């Protein structure tokens with residue numbers, strides 16, 4: 001039996017995302033829940049000619065168009081096969097076995113995944129019980145790991161908490177570690193409206209990532225962008241797969257930015273739905289973390305897996321975070337359109353009633369007992 005590298009032997013078996021999600025109300029992966037703008041789908045149809053499909057992709061024109069949209073120069077930007085590929089590229093470029101990645105916990109698991117594949121070691125800084133990141137502890141951890149510290153990954157807003165690191169804390173991190181790559185993953189920028197993208201001109205250690213998977217509704221195509229100062233971008237480009245991005249993904253992204261009103265409308269609806277859902281949670285006494293993204297993390301208690309299972313039976317997918325020992329009893333709900341959220345709330349209310357009648361008064365009460373202890377907006 002041929003053995004893989006030691007770092008790969010140490011990895012836990014990968015659990016692929018659940019299949020069979022088509023046709024269900026997908027509130028589990030923070031995708032756009034209504035689909036991309038129809039103009040994008042039509043443009044893809046036009047791009048799908050036999051001749052175009054037989055050619056290797058060409059990137060320059062598309063990259064220039066996207067660079068103008070993001071207000072950077074093409075030299076400061078790389079196209080990637082989604083953010084996942086951007087994260088892998090950072091590891092391919094900078095990480096040797098034994099190097100350290102510093103991340104908040106909980107956060108997007110893909111940072112740790114590719115870092116571990118490269119043979120690196122991840123050091124976590126836990127959010128406190130109010131779900132704010134202790135910046136002092138983050139800075140001292142970065143400082144302590146200085147000798148082997150290669151990069152720090154900060155999703156802003158963070159997944160699964162939906163929280164944001166204040167700009168003054170980001171500046172403190174960038175200043176504290178001038179020789180460490182600081183990735184600010186802005187996958188949910190369109191929902192938060194806050195960015196540090198212009199800072200790439202000020203900070204030679206800053207890398208910013210964006211994706212077309214979320215607000216733009218193009219998760220299936222895998223299209224992301226990475227931004228850094230020219231020198232850092234050049235180094236990343238050296239390690240990059242030259243045909244990482246397929247031509248259709250680029251064509252779709254170029255078309256998508258030509259229809260910003262559709263994205264703005266969707267984002268505005270999600271933000272309204274998020275406020276309404278948060279108010280509903282509050283009215284039911286269910287603790288939640290105030291979110292800047294298109295999802296809300298809630299603490300529903302010991303019945304979390306059962307609630308997620310029952311919702312699935314009704315065709316509604318939500319994310320149960322109970323597999324993380326620190327997040328037992330937590331569900332994360334992606335926020336969709338108003339009618340979609342109405343359906344979710346109706347199902348949750350029905351479930352509340354059913355669990356109440358089944359378990360006498362206790363079952364559903366457990367669902368809401370955290371009202372006395374929790375944190376609110």
Ligand SMILES: Cc1ncc(COP(=O)(O)O)c(C=O)c1O
Pocket residue numbers: 029030081082083084085108155158159185187210211212213219222223224
């Ligand atoms: C913080 C964060 N970054 C990146 C991604 C994935 O982005 P992409 O689809 O571009 O790989 C996700 C998806 O859930 C995420 O939560």
